[in-house]
Amino acid sequence: MALRGLFKKLTFIVGGFCFFPALYAESALNMPRGVTPVSRDIFDLHMLIFWVCVVIGIIVFAIMLYAIIFHRKSRGYKAAKFHDHITVELAWVIVPFIILVLMAIPASKVLIKMNDTNHTDQTVKITGYQWKWRYDYLKEDIGFFSNLSTPQAQIQGKEPKGPYYLLEVDKPLVLPIKQKIRLLVTSNDVIHSWWVPQLGVKRDAVPGFIHESWVYIDEPGIYRGQCTELCGINHGFMPVVVEALTQADYDKWITGHKQQAQQAQPDKTWTKEELMTLGEKSYGTYCAVCHQVNGEGMGDIYPALKKSKIALGPIKKHIDLVLHGVQGTAMQGFIDQLTDDELAAIITFERNAWGNDTGDAVQPSDIRKLRKGDES
Numbered sequence: 001m002a003l004r005g006l007f008k009k010l011t012f013i014v015g016g017f018c019f020f021p022a023l024y025a026e027s028a029l030n031m032p033r034g035v036t037p038v039s040r041d042i043f044d045l046h047m048l049i050f051w052v053c054v055v056i057g058i059i060v061f062a063i064m065l066y067a068i069i070f071h072r073k074s075r076g077y078k079a080a081k082f083h084d085h086i087t088v089e090l091a092w093v094i095v096p097f098i099i100l101v102l103m104a105i106p107a108s109k110v111l112i113k114m115n116d117t118n119h120t121d122q123t124v125k126i127t128g129y130q131w132k133w134r135y136d137y138l139k140e141d142i143g144f145f146s147n148l149s150t151p152q153a154q155i156q157g158k159e160p161k162g163p164y165y166l167l168e169v170d171k172p173l174v175l176p177i178k179q180k181i182r183l184l185v186t187s188n189d190v191i192h193s194w195w196v197p198q199l200g201v202k203r204d205a206v207p208g209f210i211h212e213s214w215v216y217i218d219e220p221g222i223y224r225g226q227c228t229e230l231c232g233i234n235h236g237f238m239p240v241v242v243e244a245l246t247q248a249d250y251d252k253w254i255t256g257h258k259q260q261a262q263q264a265q266p267d268k269t270w271t272k273e274e275l276m277t278l279g280e281k282s283y284g285t286y287c288a289v290c291h292q293v294n295g296e297g298m299g300d301i302y303p304a305l306k307k308s309k310i311a312l313g314p315i316k317k318h319i320d321l322v323l324h325g326v327q328g329t330a331m332q333g334f335i336d337q338l339t340d341d342e343l344a345a346i347i348t349f350e351r352n353a354w355g356n357d358t359g360d361a362v363q364p365s366d367i368r369k370l371r372k373g374d375e376s
Contacts, residue, residue, distance in 0.1 A: 150237075286346070
C-alpha cells in the first residue's frame with residue numbers, strides 16, 4: 001500500500017510537471033517563479049536546464065536498459081573486445097561540449113542581468129548583525145533595525161506556533177513596486193546571507209565588503225526569506241521580510257516614518273514604570289534570545305543576568321558593557337544599534353527584573369552623557 005501511494009504521488013508530480021506549468025511553479029518541491037523579472041528568468045532557466053537533464057537521462061538510461069535487456073548473456077550475446085573507437089570517443093566529447101555551450105548562453109544572459117545595477121531609482125543598504133538586519137534608505141536618510149518578532153513563548157514551546165513562525169519581524173523592509181531598487185549588502189560582524197526566494201535575490205553579507213544586487217517588484221505583497229549563512233548559534237532567528245507597496249502607500253509610509261522620528265522627546269524624564277514597560281519589550285526583542293526571558297542565560301557563552309554582578313553592580317559599568325560589549329565574547333555593543341530610550345529602559349529592566357530589585361531607574365540622559373564622554 002505504501003508503494004502504491006508513493007507511485008500515485010510521483011505520477012501526480014510528473015504529470016503536473018509535464019502538462020501543468022503553474023502546478024510545478026507552485027510545488028513545494030520546486031523553486032518559486034517569483035514576482036520580479038530576475039526571479040522569473042532564474043525560474044525559466046532552472047526549468048530549461050531541468051528538462052535538458054531529463055532528456056539526457058532518458059536517452060542514456062534507455063540505451064543502458066536496451067543493452068542490458070536485449071544483449072544479455074542469457075540470449076547468447078558476447079561482449080565485444082576493442083581498445084578504442086575514434087568516432088565514439090569524439091562523440092562523447094563533442095556532444096556534451098555543444099550541450100554545455102548551448103546551456104551557458106541563456107545562463108550567462110541571466111547572470112549578467114542579475115548583476116546589472118545601472119539606472120536604479122533608489123538605493124537601500126542592508127547590513128547584517130548577529131542576529132538582525134539593518135536597512136538604510138540612502139536617498140531618504142532613513143534607517144532602522146529589523147528584528148525577529150516571534151514571541152519567546154512560541155520559541156520555547158509554551159504556545160502554539162504561528163503561521164509565520166521564525167519568519168516575522170517587527171519592522172519589515174518596505175519597498176515601492178515598479179521601481180528598480182539597488183541593494184548594497186554588507187555585514188557588521190560575521191558573514192551573513194540575505195535571501196528572499198520570491199524576489200530572486202541571495203547575496204552574502206561579508207564584513208568589509210559590499211555586494212550589489214537589485215529588485216524590481218511587480219506586485220504588492222509581503223515576501224519572506226531568511227539568513228542562509230551559518231552565522232552563529234542564533235542563525236535560525238534572523239528572518240527577512242519585505243513589504244512591497246504601491247507608490248502612493250510607500251510615500252505615506254516614508255512621511256509617517258519621518259514624522260515619527262521628529263516627534264521623539266529627547267529630554268523626557270521617564271518614570272520607573274515606563275522604563276520597565278519599554279525595557280521588558282526591548283529586552284525580549286534584543287536580549288532574550290541569548291540571555292533568555294528569565295534572565296538565566298545559557299552557560300558561560302551567554303551568562304545569567306539574574307543576580308549577576310553586572311546587574312547588581314555599579315550602574316556606569318553596566319551601561320558601559322551594554323554600550324560597548326565585551327571584546328572576544330559573544331556580547332556585542334549596542335551603542336550604534338539602540339536609541340538612548342531603549343538602552344536606558346533595557347538597563348533599568350535588567351536591574352529590577354527576576355528579583356534583582358535594585359530600585360535603579362536609568363534615564364536616557366545618563367546614556368547621552370556617556371556617549372558624549374566617549375566622543376571627547
